Amino acid sequence: xxxxxxxxxxxxxxxxxxxxxxxxxxxxxxxxxxxxxxxxxxxxxxxxxxxxxxxxxxxxxxxxxxxxxxxxxxxxxxxxxxxxxxxxxxxxxxxxxxxxxxxxxxxxxxxxxxxxxxxxxxxxxxxxxxxxxxxxxxxxxxxxxxxxxxxxxxxxxxxxxxxxxxxxxxxxxxxxxxxxxxxxxxxxxxxxxxxxxxxxxxxxxxxxxxxxxxxxxxxxxxxxxxxxxxxxxxxxx
Numbered sequence: 001x002x003x004x005x006x007x008x009x010x011x012x013x014x015x016x017x018x019x020x021x022x023x024x025x026x027x028x029x030x031x032x033x034x035x036x037x038x039x040x041x042x043x044x045x046x047x048x049x050x051x052x053x054x055x056x057x058x059x060x061x062x063x064x065x066x067x068x069x070x071x072x073x074x075x076x077x078x079x080x081x082x083x084x085x086x087x088x089x090x091x092x093x094x095x096x097x098x099x100x101x102x103x104x105x106x107x108x109x110x111x112x113x114x115x116x117x118x119x120x121x122x123x124x125x126x127x128x129x130x131x132x133x134x135x136x137x138x139x140x141x142x143x144x145x146x147x148x149x150x151x152x153x154x155x156x157x158x159x160x161x162x163x164x165x166x167x168x169x170x171x172x173x174x175x176x177x178x179x180x181x182x183x184x185x186x187x188x189x190x191x192x193x194x195x196x197x198x199x200x201x202x203x204x205x206x207x208x209x210x211x212x213x214x215x216x217x218x219x220x221x222x223x224x225x226x227x228x229x230x231x232x233x234x235x236x237x
Contacts, residue, residue: 002098004119004180005046006038007089008065010105011076012053016212021051021105022059023216026223028233030210031056032063034105036231039064041112043119045097050089052076064236068092083192090183102179102192108219109205110177111231118178118200129194130181134172135207142168172199175207204228 010031014020022029031049038047049060049067052075057067069092075085082102090100099122101115122131142160145152154161160168178200185194205228210216222228 002123003045003095004043004099004101005048005090005093005095005097006044006101006103006115007086008034008038008047008049008060008103008105009082009085010049010051010053010056010060011071011080011085012051012056013076013078015078017210017216020210022056025108025216025219026230029059029063030108031059031105032233033108033231034103034110035060035063035065036233037110037112037115038101038103040231041115043115044101046093046095047103048089048093050085062235063233068094083186083190086192087186090186097183099180100183104176104209106210107175107177107206107208108210108230109208109222109228110202111206111229114178114202114206118180121198121200122180125198127196128198129185129189129196130179130192131198131200132179132193133175133177133202133207134199135175135202137171137173140165140168140171142171172201175202176209177202177207 010021017023021031035047038044047065049065050071051057052071052073057070060067071085071088075088118131122128141155144155146155181193185191189195205222210219
């Protein structure tokens, strides 16, 4: 079994939801559910939180994640590419890992089974450098338009806009539920995904991402209605 590290990004500068990563949802900070999913999956040799904030670091450690370093502020801006903090994290760790998984705090309904399925898929797809979570689009690009002054034109140079939705080819959009990659792709390609990416299909609310206040409100409504479930959270002793 190859060695695997879970990397949980949690920068402090959330602009649309203040202190999003440590804001309570159903009694625990949002970050706690990512840590719980990673720990309960039984997959990871280490669960590491990458943050620029001492406050977030304390929360992460309380719920069972390692925070062996703080991320530099210049790698924690709203426009910082993921490859920068991933590279920093892998370089700061004393141990080498064969694989890394990006387990974001903003997907609270992704449980440990999602992580298990994702790793199993990558290990049984030897031609792939990585897997990335995707789901079927609800707004098909074949029905999208670009405005040009008082006129508009189809986004795509095909006549899909004139056909029925059911006749369109399936199109998938990435979500932030999970990414797993061989660590070699970071040094070899300078990317987090490599050159060959396999699709990891999420279902239901597994790919639900909290990005703004509207998403936050919807997450609470889903929980109140019993339409979504959170991973069980238990504070380590």
